[in-house]
Amino acid sequence: MKHYAQPIAKLIGQLTKLPGIGPKTAQRLAFYILDSTQEEVEELALTIKDVKDNINYCSVCNNFSAEEVCSICKDETRDTNTICIVENSKDIVAMERTGEYKGVYHVLHGSISPMEGRGPDDIRLNSLLSRIKEKNIEEVILATDPNVEGEATAMYIVRLLEPFEITISRIAHGLPVGGDLEYADEVTLSKALEGRTKV
Ligand SMILES: [Zn+2]
Structure with a gap:
C-alpha cells in the first residue's frame, strides 16, 4: 500500500x-x-x-423496502396465511426465483449462533410473534440456511411456536448441508420447498 x-x-x-x-x-x-x-x-x-x-425495513415482514410496506406484502394475490421464514432479504430473491412460492415472508436479519454470541434477541422474532398472534397464520415454513446456525434458529422457532396451532415445516431437505440458501439453484430450492417436512 x-x-x-x-x-x-x-x-x-x-x-x-x-x-x-x-x-x-x-x-x-x-x-x-x-x-x-x-x-x-x-x-x-x-x-x-x-x-x-x-431503504428501510418493511413494517410487516422486515424485507428491505423503499416503502413502508414491501411489494410482496402489498401483493393481494399472495397467500398471507403462509409465512416463509428466511435469514436475509437475499434469500427472498432466491425463493422468488423458483416461482413456486405464493405465500409471504418474514426476514430474521440473522441467525442464532451461540458460538458467535448471537442469541434470540439479536434476530427479529418479536415481530414474527406479533404477526402470528394477530393474523390468521396457518403455516410457517422454516427456510433458514442448511447449516449449524440455521438449524439452531429453526429449532428455536419450532419451540417458540409450539403454543400456536399452526403447521410448521422445514425445507432443508435436499439442500446441500452447510450451504447458504441464496446460492441454491432454482431446481434444488423448488424441490426443497415441495419436499418440506412437518416438524
Ligand atoms: Zn414485506
Whole structure:
C-alpha cells in the first residue's frame, strides 16, 4: 500500500472490506474509479448513499423496502396465511426465483449462533410473534440456511411456536448441508420447498 497516494490507499482499504473483494480486485476497482469521469464517480457515490438513506425495513415482514410496506406484502394475490421464514432479504430473491412460492415472508436479519454470541434477541422474532398472534397464520415454513446456525434458529422457532396451532415445516431437505440458501439453484430450492417436512 505504501506505493499508493494516501487517498488511493484509503479507497483500496475500504473496498477490501466488502465481501468477496480481495486486495487485487480492490486495486482494480480503485483504478477503475480513478479512470472514470467526475460525473460517473459522483453517481456511484450518490447511489451508495441513496440506498442507505432510502431503504428501510418493511413494517410487516422486515424485507428491505423503499416503502413502508414491501411489494410482496402489498401483493393481494399472495397467500398471507403462509409465512416463509428466511435469514436475509437475499434469500427472498432466491425463493422468488423458483416461482413456486405464493405465500409471504418474514426476514430474521440473522441467525442464532451461540458460538458467535448471537442469541434470540439479536434476530427479529418479536415481530414474527406479533404477526402470528394477530393474523390468521396457518403455516410457517422454516427456510433458514442448511447449516449449524440455521438449524439452531429453526429449532428455536419450532419451540417458540409450539403454543400456536399452526403447521410448521422445514425445507432443508435436499439442500446441500452447510450451504447458504441464496446460492441454491432454482431446481434444488423448488424441490426443497415441495419436499418440506412437518416438524
Ligand atoms: Zn414485506
